[in-house]
Amino acid sequence: MENLNNTKAASHDLDALLSPEADKVTFKVPVIVDADGNPESGFIIVGRNSPEYREADKAVRIVNxxxxxxxxxxxxxxxxAGAAKVVGIVDDQDVARAAAVVVDWFGWDKDGAPRPFDKSAMPKILTVKPTWLAKINAALMEDNNFLPVSPTSSEPSPSSN
Incomplete structure (x- = not known):
């Protein structure tokens, strides 16, 4: 087992991580990429610590x-029939939580014009495209996707200008 007292660990600003702004950090989840792997279309989500996720999770538990x-x-x-009913309930819960954390989208159009974000469309979209649901859920599970960006030691501090 590694001795943590003898290793240099990264330092994180706990106050920044606990601030209300930290729960507003977003992450882009691409669902369509070009031939080079660059994101073309997808969704912008907030994390599991966000009010959106916590409210959706609470609503799911209340319904249960x-x-x-x-x-x-x-x-x-x-x-x-019984097993299918439970699977359906769990699937609906996954869609509800994932739809709740989508706060915007990118790269979608209608007749060549950018399509305005429609949160109410998210449950249907995620039901029709379960692979997109899986990508959102995978991104949600990675806490590092939602950590506020902190300045690195190579960046000048505001007082050094």
């Missing part, structure tokens, strides 16, 4: 609790 309280009998997971 209400459904459980109103259920007269358990879902029979030994049957295809």
């Amino acid at each position: 609790q209400k459904a459980a309280a109103n259920r007269t009998k358990a879902i029979d997971l030994k049957t295809d």
Whole structure:
């Protein structure tokens, strides 16, 4: 096991990470790329610490609790129908959380004109394109995608100008 006391670790500004601005950091998730791998179209998302994600997650859990309280009998997971019902519930939850974190998009047009962002379209888009849902969910799982950019030691500080 590595001795952490003898290694030089990166330092992070905890105050910056805990600031309200930190939860507004966005990340571009490309879903269509050109032949060289450059992003052409995709979605701009906020992370799991954002109010958008936390509210969607809470809403999903509330629906689960209400459904459980109103259920007269358990879902029979030994049957295809019961298992399919649970899979459908989980899929709907994934779509709800992912749609909630999309705050903008890029590279989409309609008849050659840039298409304005329509948050209400996101659940349908992510249901129709499950691979795009998977890309958003993968990006959400990487906390480094949502860390505020801090100045590096090679950049001049404001007081050195």
